[in-house]
Amino acid sequence: MLRIKGFQTLTLLDYPGQLAATIFTEGCNFRCPFCHNASLVNGSASGVYYTPDQVLAHLENRKGRLTGLCVSGGEPLLQPELPAFLRQVKALGFQVKLDTNGSDPEALEKLIQEALVDSVAMDIKNAPSRYALTAGLPPEAEEDLLRRVETSIRVIRDSGVDAEFRTTLVREFHRQQDILALGRWLAGEEPYYLQSFVDSGDVIAAGLSAFSPEEMEELCRLIRPFMPKAALRGM
Numbered sequence: 371m372l373r374i375k376g377f378q379t380l381t382l383l384d385y386p387g388q389l390a391a392t393i394f395t396e397g398c399n400f401r402c403p404f405c406h407n408a409s410l411v412n413g414s415a416s417g418v419y420y421t422p423d424q425v426l427a428h429l430e431n432r433k434g435r436l437t438g439l440c441v442s443g444g445e446p447l448l449q450p451e452l453p454a455f456l457r458q459v460k461a462l463g464f465q466v467k468l469d470t471n472g473s474d475p476e477a478l479e480k481l482i483q484e485a486l487v488d489s490v491a492m493d494i495k496n497a498p499s500r501y502a503l504t505a506g507l508p509p510e511a512e513e514d515l516l517r518r519v520e521t522s523i524r525v526i527r528d529s530g531v532d533a534e535f536r537t538t539l540v541r542e543f544h545r546q547q548d549i550l551a552l553g554r555w556l557a558g559e560e561p562y563y564l565q566s567f568v569d570s571g572d573v574i575a576a577g578l579s580a581f582s583p584e585e586m587e588e589l590c591r592l593i594r595p596f597m598p599k600a601a602l603r604g605m
Contacts, residue, residue: 388438401506553596
């Protein structure tokens with residue numbers, strides 16, 4: 371069964387342009403130190419799960435008012451039951467947005483090809499040379515990780531699906547030279563957003579800090595030569 375650990379019955383933020391609900395699936399193959407949903411990643415959340423039937427019933431009852439479902443996590447693509455669930459969501463007439471770290475391009479491509487997702491938001495963790503570090507993975511994982519991430523970017527771009535790319539900036543992980551390297555790597559992949567780290571109280575590593583609004587503006591200016599429409603979000 372699809373492991374749904376969180377269920378937000380209404381959101382105006384998670385799915386731009388849609389009045390939506392959001393589900394949060396359990397488990398992730400990354401261990402980003404700044405992850406704000408640590409309990410979803412490491413399995414320390416309470417033992418309460420929401421069933422797919424509960425979510426589908428909520429959507430059915432709110433047809434005509436809600437228009438979309440955001441699927442977040444954790445990493446939703448780890449859930450083998452996700453495609454079957456999304457077929458039911460689409461059968462009800464809802465738009466679907468997927469949040470992903472891009473580590474499983476094969477699963478992502480299958481969802482897109484089957485028209486089970488209408489929008490994809492992909493997290494870009496950092497410049498290539500610091501990707502594994504920022505994802506909380508060992509250095510030896512970096513080569514395969516980057517291959518998968520780059521493949522997911524191509525899948526998204528080539529499919530024409532509505533998409534955005536975004537990076538959460540953390541003072542301890544993102545230097546100016548990293549932002550420049552990230553810009554050169556992703557040049558032209560838009561829309562692209564820089565988000566500020568927020569300590570939710572449920573992060574994997576303690577003691578991390580955010581950039582000031584002024585510093586965020588400066589980092590955004592650094593990346594705009596590569597992505598002219600790059601913008602800040604959540605400031």
